[in-house]
Amino acid sequence: MPRTSILIAENICLIRKGLRSVIQKLGNAEILQSISNKEELYDIANRLKPDVLIANPNMLNSTSEDLKRHFLNAKKMSLVLISDDESIDTKYKADAFLHYNDNQNKILTTLEEIIDRKAKKESNNKSNETLSAREQNILKHIALGLTNKEIADQLFISIHTVVTHRKNITQKLGIKSVSGLTVYAILNNLISMDEVK
Amino acid sequence: MHIKESMKMADVIQMNYMLIPVIHRFGIELGFGDKTVTEVCIENEVDLNFFLQLVNAYHDQDYFPKEELQTIPVHEIVAYLKMTHASYLNNTVTEIEQKIKSLELEGSEDKKYIALIRNFFEGYKSELTEHIMREEDVVFPYVLAVDEIIKTEKISEENKEIFEQFSIEEYEEDHDDVEEKLLDLRTIMIKYVTPPSNSTLYHSIIQDLFRLEEDLNYHSRIEDKVLIPKIILMEKSIQNLF
Numbered sequence: 001m002p003r004t005s006i007l008i009a010e011n012i013c014l015i016r017k018g019l020r021s022v023i024q025k026l027g028n029a030e031i032l033q034s035i036s037n038k039e040e041l042y043d044i045a046n047r048l049k050p051d052v053l054i055a056n057p058n059m060l061n062s063t064s065e066d067l068k069r070h071f072l073n074a075k076k077m078s079l080v081l082i083s084d085d086e087s088i089d090t091k092y093k094a095d096a097f098l099h100y101n102d103n104q105n106k107i108l109t110t111l112e113e114i115i116d117r118k119a120k121k122e123s124n125n126k127s128n129e130t131l132s133a134r135e136q137n138i139l140k141h142i143a144l145g146l147t148n149k150e151i152a153d154q155l156f157i158s159i160h161t162v163v164t165h166r167k168n169i170t171q172k173l174g175i176k177s178v179s180g181l182t183v184y185a186i187l188n189n190l191i192s193m194d195e196v197k
Numbered sequence: 198m199h200i201k202e203s204m205k206m207a208d209v210i211q212m213n214y215m216l217i218p219v220i221h222r223f224g225i226e227l228g229f230g231d232k233t234v235t236e237v238c239i240e241n242e243v244d245l246n247f248f249l250q251l252v253n254a255y256h257d258q259d260y261f262p263k264e265e266l267q268t269i270p271v272h273e274i275v276a277y278l279k280m281t282h283a284s285y286l287n288n289t290v291t292e293i294e295q296k297i298k299s300l301e302l303e304g305s306e307d308k309k310y311i312a313l314i315r316n317f318f319e320g321y322k323s324e325l326t327e328h329i330m331r332e333e334d335v336v337f338p339y340v341l342a343v344d345e346i347i348k349t350e351k352i353s354e355e356n357k358e359i360f361e362q363f364s365i366e367e368y369e370e371d372h373d374d375v376e377e378k379l380l381d382l383r384t385i386m387i388k389y390v391t392p393p394s395n396s397t398l399y400h401s402i403i404q405d406l407f408r409l410e411e412d413l414n415y416h417s418r419i420e421d422k423v424l425i426p427k428i429i430l431m432e433k434s435i436q437n438l439f
Protein backbone atom coordinates (compact mmCIF):
# COMPACT_ATOMS: atom_id res chain seq x y z
CA MET A 1 0.00 0.00 0.00
CA PRO A 2 1.50 3.37 -1.02
CA ARG A 3 2.14 6.16 1.44
CA THR A 4 -0.59 8.68 1.93
CA SER A 5 0.45 12.13 0.72
CA ILE A 6 -0.61 15.12 2.75
CA LEU A 7 -0.67 18.81 1.93
CA ILE A 8 -0.91 21.38 4.72
CA ALA A 9 -2.39 24.84 4.21
CA GLU A 10 -2.30 27.02 7.28
CA ASN A 11 -1.21 30.61 7.68
CA ILE A 12 0.09 30.34 11.22
CA CYS A 13 3.67 29.18 11.27
CA LEU A 14 3.51 27.47 14.68
CA ILE A 15 0.47 25.46 13.70
CA ARG A 16 2.07 24.38 10.41
CA LYS A 17 5.22 23.22 12.15
CA GLY A 18 3.32 21.61 14.99
CA LEU A 19 1.07 19.72 12.63
CA ARG A 20 4.07 18.52 10.68
CA SER A 21 5.70 17.13 13.77
CA VAL A 22 2.52 15.31 14.86
CA ILE A 23 1.99 13.86 11.37
CA GLN A 24 5.48 12.46 11.39
CA LYS A 25 4.24 10.05 14.02
CA LEU A 26 1.85 8.56 11.47
CA GLY A 27 3.27 5.41 10.02
CA ASN A 28 2.37 5.58 6.42
CA ALA A 29 2.09 9.22 5.49
CA GLU A 30 4.30 11.89 4.02
CA ILE A 31 3.90 15.64 3.89
CA LEU A 32 4.28 16.96 0.36
CA GLN A 33 4.42 20.60 1.29
CA SER A 34 3.25 23.16 3.81
CA ILE A 35 1.65 26.23 2.33
CA SER A 36 1.21 29.57 4.06
CA ASN A 37 0.22 31.58 1.04
CA LYS A 38 -3.42 31.51 0.11
CA GLU A 39 -2.80 32.38 -3.55
CA GLU A 40 -0.60 29.36 -4.18
CA LEU A 41 -2.86 26.75 -2.63
CA TYR A 42 -5.12 25.86 -5.55
CA ASP A 43 -2.27 25.68 -8.03
CA ILE A 44 -0.16 23.49 -5.82
CA ALA A 45 -3.02 21.22 -4.80
CA ASN A 46 -4.08 20.69 -8.39
CA ARG A 47 -0.52 19.95 -9.42
CA LEU A 48 0.56 17.67 -6.56
CA LYS A 49 -2.80 15.92 -6.17
CA PRO A 50 -2.37 15.02 -2.48
CA ASP A 51 -4.47 12.29 -0.90
CA VAL A 52 -5.31 14.55 2.00
CA LEU A 53 -5.43 18.32 2.34
CA ILE A 54 -5.36 19.73 5.84
CA ALA A 55 -6.42 23.34 5.56
CA ASN A 56 -7.55 26.24 7.63
CA PRO A 57 -10.87 27.44 6.18
CA ASN A 58 -9.44 30.95 5.94
CA MET A 59 -6.96 29.62 3.37
CA LEU A 60 -9.76 28.55 1.09
CA ASN A 61 -11.32 30.89 -1.40
CA SER A 62 -14.86 30.12 -0.66
CA THR A 63 -17.54 31.13 1.69
CA SER A 64 -19.84 28.48 0.38
CA GLU A 65 -20.22 25.02 1.84
CA ASP A 66 -18.57 23.13 -0.96
CA LEU A 67 -14.93 23.87 -0.40
CA LYS A 68 -13.67 21.13 -2.61
CA ARG A 69 -15.07 22.30 -5.88
CA HIS A 70 -12.06 24.49 -6.74
CA PHE A 71 -9.70 21.56 -6.68
CA LEU A 72 -10.38 20.46 -10.20
CA ASN A 73 -7.58 17.93 -10.51
CA ALA A 74 -7.78 16.59 -7.02
CA LYS A 75 -11.29 15.28 -6.82
CA LYS A 76 -10.40 12.21 -4.80
CA MET A 77 -8.63 14.31 -2.20
CA SER A 78 -9.93 14.18 1.37
CA LEU A 79 -10.35 17.53 3.01
CA VAL A 80 -9.57 18.00 6.68
CA LEU A 81 -10.30 21.43 8.12
CA ILE A 82 -8.31 22.83 10.98
CA SER A 83 -9.14 25.90 12.98
CA ASP A 84 -9.34 27.41 16.44
CA ASP A 85 -12.98 28.00 15.65
CA GLU A 86 -14.97 25.19 17.25
CA SER A 87 -17.95 25.87 15.01
CA ILE A 88 -16.26 24.83 11.74
CA ASP A 89 -17.84 21.41 12.09
CA THR A 90 -21.25 22.87 11.41
CA LYS A 91 -20.21 25.68 9.11
CA TYR A 92 -18.49 23.65 6.44
CA LYS A 93 -18.63 20.33 4.72
CA ALA A 94 -15.43 18.33 5.03
CA ASP A 95 -14.20 14.78 5.59
CA ALA A 96 -12.91 15.55 9.07
CA PHE A 97 -12.25 18.43 11.44
CA LEU A 98 -9.33 19.28 13.68
CA HIS A 99 -9.13 21.98 16.30
CA TYR A 100 -6.17 23.83 17.72
CA ASN A 101 -6.85 22.48 21.17
CA ASP A 102 -7.03 18.84 20.10
CA ASN A 103 -4.44 16.68 21.77
CA GLN A 104 -1.98 14.60 19.78
CA ASN A 105 -3.90 11.37 20.16
CA LYS A 106 -7.08 12.94 18.78
CA ILE A 107 -5.23 14.31 15.75
CA LEU A 108 -3.56 11.01 15.01
CA THR A 109 -6.79 9.05 15.36
CA THR A 110 -8.67 11.43 13.08
CA LEU A 111 -6.05 11.24 10.36
CA GLU A 112 -5.75 7.48 10.66
CA GLU A 113 -9.48 7.16 10.15
CA ILE A 114 -9.25 9.24 6.99
CA ILE A 115 -6.39 7.10 5.67
CA ASP A 116 -8.31 3.95 6.55
CA ARG A 117 -11.40 5.11 4.72
CA LYS A 118 -9.36 5.88 1.62
CA ALA A 119 -7.60 2.55 1.76
CA LYS A 120 -10.90 0.72 2.01
CA LYS A 121 -12.30 2.56 -0.98
CA GLU A 122 -9.26 1.81 -3.07
CA SER A 123 -8.89 -1.82 -2.22
CA ASN A 124 -12.46 -2.80 -1.72
CA ASN A 125 -12.04 -6.44 -2.56
CA LYS A 126 -8.41 -6.95 -1.64
CA SER A 127 -7.69 -9.60 0.95
CA ASN A 128 -9.24 -8.99 4.32
CA GLU A 129 -5.84 -9.11 5.96
CA THR A 130 -4.98 -5.55 5.02
CA LEU A 131 -3.73 -3.78 8.09
CA SER A 132 -5.57 -0.77 9.38
CA ALA A 133 -3.73 2.53 9.43
CA ARG A 134 -3.19 2.22 13.17
CA GLU A 135 -1.82 -1.27 12.77
CA GLN A 136 0.46 -0.11 9.99
CA ASN A 137 1.66 2.66 12.22
CA ILE A 138 2.37 0.25 15.08
CA LEU A 139 4.07 -2.13 12.68
CA LYS A 140 6.31 0.67 11.51
CA HIS A 141 7.38 1.37 15.06
CA ILE A 142 8.00 -2.32 15.72
CA ALA A 143 10.12 -2.49 12.59
CA LEU A 144 12.13 0.47 13.77
CA GLY A 145 13.06 -1.57 16.81
CA LEU A 146 10.93 0.12 19.46
CA THR A 147 9.71 -1.76 22.50
CA ASN A 148 6.02 -1.97 23.42
CA LYS A 149 6.58 0.59 26.13
CA GLU A 150 8.26 3.02 23.74
CA ILE A 151 5.51 2.59 21.15
CA ALA A 152 2.86 3.19 23.79
CA ASP A 153 4.60 6.38 24.92
CA GLN A 154 5.03 7.70 21.41
CA LEU A 155 1.48 7.11 20.32
CA PHE A 156 -0.14 8.01 23.65
CA ILE A 157 -1.84 4.66 24.07
CA SER A 158 -1.52 1.99 26.74
CA ILE A 159 0.93 -0.89 26.53
CA HIS A 160 -2.05 -3.19 26.64
CA THR A 161 -3.39 -1.63 23.44
CA VAL A 162 -0.01 -2.01 21.75
CA VAL A 163 0.07 -5.69 22.69
CA THR A 164 -3.42 -6.23 21.30
CA HIS A 165 -2.47 -4.54 18.04
CA ARG A 166 0.66 -6.66 17.81
CA LYS A 167 -1.38 -9.81 18.25
CA ASN A 168 -3.75 -8.75 15.50
CA ILE A 169 -0.90 -7.83 13.17
CA THR A 170 0.75 -11.21 13.68
CA GLN A 171 -2.54 -12.97 13.14
CA LYS A 172 -3.32 -11.10 9.95
CA LEU A 173 0.12 -11.44 8.42
CA GLY A 174 1.15 -14.83 9.74
CA ILE A 175 4.48 -13.37 10.79
CA LYS A 176 5.68 -13.58 14.40
CA SER A 177 9.26 -12.45 14.72
CA VAL A 178 10.31 -8.82 14.81
CA SER A 179 12.73 -9.34 11.94
CA GLY A 180 9.98 -10.95 9.87
CA LEU A 181 7.69 -8.01 10.55
CA THR A 182 10.51 -5.66 9.58
CA VAL A 183 10.90 -7.38 6.23
CA TYR A 184 7.17 -7.08 5.67
CA ALA A 185 7.29 -3.38 6.57
CA ILE A 186 10.06 -2.76 4.04
CA LEU A 187 8.35 -4.79 1.31
CA ASN A 188 5.25 -2.68 1.82
CA ASN A 189 7.07 0.64 1.97
CA LEU A 190 6.16 1.34 5.57
CA ILE A 191 9.80 2.01 6.25
CA SER A 192 12.83 2.28 4.02
CA MET A 193 15.78 -0.05 4.23
CA ASP A 194 18.02 2.73 5.54
CA GLU A 195 15.82 3.28 8.54
CA VAL A 196 16.47 -0.19 9.89
CA LYS A 197 19.41 -0.23 12.20
CA MET B 198 5.14 -49.50 8.28
CA HIS B 199 8.06 -49.61 10.63
CA ILE B 200 11.63 -50.05 9.60
CA LYS B 201 13.01 -53.40 10.76
CA GLU B 202 16.52 -54.72 11.09
CA SER B 203 15.97 -57.41 8.42
CA MET B 204 14.91 -54.91 5.75
CA LYS B 205 17.24 -54.00 2.94
CA MET B 206 18.81 -50.62 3.60
CA ALA B 207 18.12 -49.64 -0.03
CA ASP B 208 14.38 -50.25 0.51
CA VAL B 209 14.44 -48.11 3.63
CA ILE B 210 15.73 -45.18 1.59
CA GLN B 211 13.27 -45.86 -1.23
CA MET B 212 10.55 -45.64 1.37
CA ASN B 213 11.62 -42.24 2.66
CA TYR B 214 14.25 -40.16 0.94
CA MET B 215 14.37 -37.77 3.90
CA LEU B 216 16.40 -40.46 5.65
CA ILE B 217 19.34 -39.88 3.31
CA PRO B 218 20.83 -37.08 5.46
CA VAL B 219 20.00 -39.05 8.62
CA ILE B 220 21.99 -42.12 7.64
CA HIS B 221 24.70 -39.84 6.34
CA ARG B 222 25.10 -38.45 9.84
CA PHE B 223 25.83 -41.96 11.03
CA GLY B 224 28.61 -42.11 8.47
CA ILE B 225 26.67 -44.51 6.26
CA GLU B 226 27.17 -43.93 2.55
CA LEU B 227 24.80 -44.90 -0.25
CA GLY B 228 25.67 -47.81 -2.54
CA PHE B 229 24.84 -50.58 -0.08
CA GLY B 230 23.54 -53.05 -2.70
CA ASP B 231 21.30 -55.67 -1.08
CA LYS B 232 22.68 -55.40 2.42
CA THR B 233 20.20 -55.42 5.29
CA VAL B 234 19.93 -52.72 7.93
CA THR B 235 21.74 -54.98 10.41
CA GLU B 236 24.60 -55.64 8.02
CA VAL B 237 25.08 -52.01 7.16
CA CYS B 238 25.03 -51.00 10.82
CA ILE B 239 27.61 -53.63 11.80
CA GLU B 240 29.83 -52.60 8.92
CA ASN B 241 29.72 -48.95 9.97
CA GLU B 242 29.92 -49.68 13.71
CA VAL B 243 26.56 -48.08 14.36
CA ASP B 244 24.47 -49.15 17.36
CA LEU B 245 21.62 -51.09 15.71
CA ASN B 246 19.01 -50.38 18.37
CA PHE B 247 19.75 -46.68 18.38
CA PHE B 248 19.72 -46.55 14.59
CA LEU B 249 16.36 -48.32 14.33
CA GLN B 250 14.71 -46.15 16.95
CA LEU B 251 15.94 -42.99 15.33
CA VAL B 252 15.01 -43.77 11.75
CA ASN B 253 11.59 -45.00 12.84
CA ALA B 254 10.97 -41.93 14.94
CA TYR B 255 12.04 -39.89 11.96
CA HIS B 256 10.03 -41.83 9.44
CA ASP B 257 6.81 -41.83 11.42
CA GLN B 258 5.96 -38.76 13.49
CA ASP B 259 3.72 -40.68 15.84
CA TYR B 260 6.22 -43.42 16.47
CA PHE B 261 7.78 -42.52 19.71
CA PRO B 262 9.27 -45.50 21.46
CA LYS B 263 10.02 -43.67 24.66
CA GLU B 264 11.02 -46.81 26.47
CA GLU B 265 13.33 -48.08 23.77
CA LEU B 266 14.79 -44.66 23.31
CA GLN B 267 15.34 -44.41 27.03
CA THR B 268 17.63 -47.40 26.85
CA ILE B 269 19.97 -45.65 24.44
CA PRO B 270 23.13 -44.47 26.17
CA VAL B 271 23.27 -40.73 26.78
CA HIS B 272 26.61 -40.32 25.06
CA GLU B 273 25.17 -41.88 21.88
CA ILE B 274 22.32 -39.38 21.83
CA VAL B 275 24.70 -36.51 22.43
CA ALA B 276 27.01 -37.74 19.68
CA TYR B 277 24.09 -37.98 17.28
CA LEU B 278 22.76 -34.53 18.15
CA LYS B 279 26.23 -33.10 17.63
CA MET B 280 26.41 -34.70 14.22
CA THR B 281 23.10 -33.20 13.21
CA HIS B 282 24.22 -29.79 14.48
CA ALA B 283 27.32 -29.97 12.32
CA SER B 284 25.33 -31.04 9.30
CA TYR B 285 22.87 -28.16 9.72
CA LEU B 286 25.57 -25.56 9.95
CA ASN B 287 28.01 -27.01 7.42
CA ASN B 288 25.56 -28.29 4.82
CA THR B 289 21.88 -27.41 4.94
CA VAL B 290 22.07 -23.82 6.10
CA THR B 291 25.14 -23.04 4.01
CA GLU B 292 23.49 -24.45 0.91
CA ILE B 293 20.38 -22.36 1.34
CA GLU B 294 22.55 -19.32 1.92
CA GLN B 295 24.46 -20.02 -1.28
CA LYS B 296 21.25 -20.33 -3.25
CA ILE B 297 19.96 -17.04 -1.93
CA LYS B 298 23.28 -15.40 -2.79
CA SER B 299 23.29 -16.68 -6.35
CA LEU B 300 19.72 -15.49 -6.71
CA GLU B 301 20.86 -12.09 -5.56
CA LEU B 302 23.70 -12.04 -8.10
CA GLU B 303 21.33 -12.82 -10.93
CA GLY B 304 18.63 -10.38 -9.99
CA SER B 305 18.17 -6.98 -11.44
CA GLU B 306 15.04 -5.20 -10.33
CA ASP B 307 14.27 -7.74 -7.57
CA LYS B 308 17.70 -7.30 -6.04
CA LYS B 309 16.39 -5.26 -3.15
CA TYR B 310 13.97 -7.97 -2.07
CA ILE B 311 16.47 -10.74 -2.36
CA ALA B 312 18.89 -8.71 -0.23
CA LEU B 313 16.16 -8.48 2.40
CA ILE B 314 15.66 -12.22 2.31
CA ARG B 315 19.39 -12.79 2.55
CA ASN B 316 19.71 -10.47 5.55
CA PHE B 317 16.82 -12.19 7.21
CA PHE B 318 18.26 -15.62 6.61
CA GLU B 319 21.64 -14.51 7.93
CA GLY B 320 19.89 -13.28 11.07
CA TYR B 321 18.27 -16.67 11.41
CA LYS B 322 21.57 -18.40 10.84
CA SER B 323 23.32 -16.54 13.62
CA GLU B 324 20.43 -17.26 15.97
CA LEU B 325 20.57 -20.94 15.13
CA THR B 326 24.34 -20.95 15.54
CA GLU B 327 24.05 -19.30 18.92
CA HIS B 328 21.45 -21.83 20.00
CA ILE B 329 23.61 -24.72 18.86
CA MET B 330 26.72 -23.30 20.51
CA ARG B 331 24.90 -23.00 23.78
CA GLU B 332 23.86 -26.63 23.56
CA GLU B 333 27.34 -27.77 22.76
CA ASP B 334 29.14 -25.56 25.28
CA VAL B 335 26.75 -25.74 28.21
CA VAL B 336 24.02 -28.32 27.85
CA PHE B 337 25.90 -31.31 26.44
CA PRO B 338 28.85 -31.11 28.86
CA TYR B 339 26.29 -30.93 31.66
CA VAL B 340 24.39 -33.92 30.30
CA LEU B 341 27.57 -35.95 29.98
CA ALA B 342 28.60 -34.99 33.52
CA VAL B 343 25.25 -36.14 34.89
CA ASP B 344 25.63 -39.38 32.98
CA GLU B 345 29.09 -39.95 34.42
CA ILE B 346 27.94 -39.25 37.97
CA ILE B 347 25.17 -41.83 37.62
CA LYS B 348 27.47 -44.40 36.06
CA THR B 349 30.33 -44.06 38.54
CA GLU B 350 28.11 -43.16 41.49
CA LYS B 351 30.75 -40.60 42.37
CA ILE B 352 30.97 -36.86 41.97
CA SER B 353 34.38 -35.60 40.94
CA GLU B 354 35.31 -32.00 41.75
CA GLU B 355 34.97 -31.09 38.10
CA ASN B 356 31.56 -32.69 37.68
CA LYS B 357 30.39 -31.19 40.93
CA GLU B 358 31.06 -27.73 39.57
CA ILE B 359 29.26 -28.43 36.31
CA PHE B 360 26.34 -30.03 38.11
CA GLU B 361 25.83 -27.14 40.47
CA GLN B 362 26.01 -24.46 37.83
CA PHE B 363 23.19 -25.65 35.64
CA SER B 364 20.02 -27.66 35.61
CA ILE B 365 18.16 -29.13 32.67
CA GLU B 366 15.10 -27.13 33.67
CA GLU B 367 16.95 -23.96 32.70
CA TYR B 368 17.49 -25.45 29.31
CA GLU B 369 13.86 -26.41 29.01
CA GLU B 370 12.93 -22.84 29.77
CA ASP B 371 15.14 -21.20 27.23
CA HIS B 372 14.77 -23.88 24.63
CA ASP B 373 13.21 -21.10 22.69
CA ASP B 374 11.71 -21.27 19.31
CA VAL B 375 14.48 -20.80 16.79
CA GLU B 376 12.07 -22.18 14.27
CA GLU B 377 9.83 -19.14 14.47
CA LYS B 378 12.05 -17.14 12.14
CA LEU B 379 12.24 -19.97 9.68
CA LEU B 380 8.45 -20.10 9.52
CA ASP B 381 8.29 -16.35 9.02
CA LEU B 382 10.76 -16.46 6.17
CA ARG B 383 8.75 -19.13 4.43
CA THR B 384 5.53 -17.16 4.89
CA ILE B 385 7.14 -13.99 3.55
CA MET B 386 8.50 -15.79 0.50
CA ILE B 387 5.18 -17.45 -0.23
CA LYS B 388 2.78 -14.67 0.61
CA TYR B 389 4.46 -11.33 0.19
CA VAL B 390 7.29 -11.40 -2.33
CA THR B 391 6.83 -11.42 -6.09
CA PRO B 392 9.18 -14.17 -7.22
CA PRO B 393 12.24 -13.09 -9.21
CA SER B 394 12.72 -14.15 -12.81
CA ASN B 395 14.61 -17.27 -11.80
CA SER B 396 11.59 -18.82 -10.18
CA THR B 397 13.06 -22.34 -10.26
CA LEU B 398 15.82 -21.35 -7.87
CA TYR B 399 13.38 -19.36 -5.76
CA HIS B 400 11.07 -22.37 -5.46
CA SER B 401 13.90 -24.66 -4.57
CA ILE B 402 14.87 -22.33 -1.71
CA ILE B 403 11.34 -22.52 -0.35
CA GLN B 404 11.40 -26.31 -0.58
CA ASP B 405 14.74 -26.34 1.22
CA LEU B 406 13.23 -24.24 3.99
CA PHE B 407 10.41 -26.74 4.42
CA ARG B 408 12.87 -29.61 4.62
CA LEU B 409 15.12 -27.81 7.09
CA GLU B 410 12.11 -27.07 9.25
CA GLU B 411 11.00 -30.68 9.20
CA ASP B 412 14.47 -31.83 10.07
CA LEU B 413 14.75 -29.34 12.93
CA ASN B 414 11.39 -30.38 14.31
CA TYR B 415 12.55 -33.93 14.45
CA HIS B 416 15.79 -32.85 16.04
CA SER B 417 13.98 -30.95 18.80
CA ARG B 418 11.66 -33.91 19.37
CA ILE B 419 14.68 -36.01 20.22
CA GLU B 420 15.91 -33.31 22.58
CA ASP B 421 12.59 -32.59 24.23
CA LYS B 422 11.12 -36.06 24.43
CA VAL B 423 14.18 -38.19 24.98
CA LEU B 424 17.14 -36.29 26.29
CA ILE B 425 15.40 -33.90 28.66
CA PRO B 426 13.11 -36.44 30.40
CA LYS B 427 16.06 -38.77 30.73
CA ILE B 428 18.19 -36.11 32.35
CA ILE B 429 15.39 -34.98 34.67
CA LEU B 430 15.15 -38.53 36.00
CA MET B 431 18.90 -38.71 36.42
CA GLU B 432 19.01 -35.38 38.25
CA LYS B 433 16.46 -36.70 40.72
CA SER B 434 18.37 -39.85 41.41
CA ILE B 435 21.57 -37.86 41.92
CA GLN B 436 19.80 -35.72 44.48
CA ASN B 437 18.63 -38.87 46.23
CA LEU B 438 22.07 -40.44 46.05
CA PHE B 439 23.99 -37.64 47.70
